[in-house]
Amino acid sequence: MKQKNSKGVCTISSTSNGERQDWLxxxxxxxxVPMLHDAAHRLFGYAPGDDVSIVAVPVLEQPQAADDxxxxxxxxxxxxxxFQNKLGGEISISSTDRSPEFSFDATMIELLPGDAGAVTVGQYGIFEIQTMDFHGTYAKAVRNLDNARHMHKGEFGASVESHPQWLSEGVEGPNIANAFKRTFYQMMFKFQIGAHDTSAGCILAIPRAVWDSWQRHLGRPDLVPHPDGTWRLMQEGNDPVDNPPAWIYVFDTELSATNTPNPLRLWRVIGTDAAALSHYTxxxxxxxxxxxxxxxDRLRDSITLRLSKYLPELRPARKARAVRTKSVSPGQTML
Incomplete structure (x- = not known):
């Protein structure tokens, strides 16, 4: 259940990357669902046409579903x-005296046939999702929309369209730097967990707007196209591999006049590993x-300028202005 102040908030449109984008x-x-199926096929190595069933664990409380x-x-x-937070709870890796505890957004487990019709656990795959939080508060915009829903019944859409300020009151820009700093260590850690023999790998799913905002943090790396239509983010000099231990799913919303909510589509599927992300960052x-x-280089100048407000002697000396003189003809006197 979402908190009251953000209830109903799904996507925020912002120009923080220089162009208007939808930030999930x-x-x-x-x-x-299509993204989860793509992830399952990729992590566990199924062919595109394979009949793969993906079941949320709580569904198995129904005896018929478990038997099927x-x-x-x-x-x-x-x-x-x-398993997922709202669907059976998150799976966690426990802490040790030399490592932290971490929980996974979603954990996929491959089930395999055992002896006498029993079910055994195969490899697991990690599916992480990173969206974006925003400065300010959603509370005022949520309140405006809730009030409009009651006061403008039958014309809610037209009312919101004619009062766009309702949607932005109290909401500021995306918290880009904080989101990357909060995510970076977790990405490195979980990508390494995904590289373990018992794991099928790790996928990080992020909106395209978030990926665009991270380019400065990553040094704006060049992606290498792969023959299968995916991309690779590897260290310079390393050969791209067919099955890297980690993947970044960059998705975008697809505007639709008939589907609500707008469907998501994969924009880039990027194979990488923890070492490559660490290198670029x-x-x-x-x-x-x-x-x-x-x-x-500009940092020292910025520090000096800020300090000069309190220590005027730090202000850079002004350049002397050139004095322009008139040429004087013989016999004339310059006044």
Whole structure:
């Protein structure tokens, strides 16, 4: 159940990347059935035409559903179950004295046939979702829309369209830097977990607007196209691999006049690993900042300018203005 202040908030339109884009704010919106099927096929190596069943774990509380699942598994048909926050609860990796506890947004588990019709657990796959939070508060915009829904029955859509300020009151720009800093360590950690032998891999799903906003944090890397239609983000000099341990799903909303909500579509499927992301974030981006004339060079000037407000002697000396003189003809006197 969403909190009252953000109830009903799904997508926010913003020009923070220089062009107007839809920024997904609700992570539950990204639990898109076609995307989950694509993830299951990719993580567990199924062919595009394979009949893969994906079942939320709470569904198995129904005896018939559990029996149907056992039958599928015994027949060798691809069967995946998954846990999620609202669907059976998140799966967590416990802390040790040398490592932190982490929970996974969604955990996919491949079920395999065992002895005498039993079901056994195969590999697991991690499916992470990162949307965007915004500065300010959703509360005022939610209140405006709730009031309009009661006061303008029958003409709600037209009323909102003629009062766009209702949608933005109290909402500020996306919290880009904080979202990346909060996500980066988790990405590295979970991508490494996904590379373990018992795991089928890890997928991070993010909206295109979020991916665009992260380019400065990653040093704006070049993606390498792969023959299968996907892309690779690897360190320079490394050969692209067919089955990397980690994937970034970049998705976008597809505007539709008939479907509500607008369907999601995959824009880029990017194969990568923790080492590559670490390289671009911790090596390439800082190197760009240190280049001559880059942001670090300008940092000292910015500090000096700010301090000069309190210590005027730090203000840079003004350049003397050139004095223009008139040429004087012989016999004339210059006044």
């Amino acid at each position: 704010a609700c992570p539950f919106r990204a639990l898109d 699942l056992r039958k599928r598994v015994s027949e060798g048909k691809p069967t995946i179950v998954y 911790l090596d390439v981006a800082p190197e760009a900042a240190l280049e001559a004339g880059g942001s670090v």
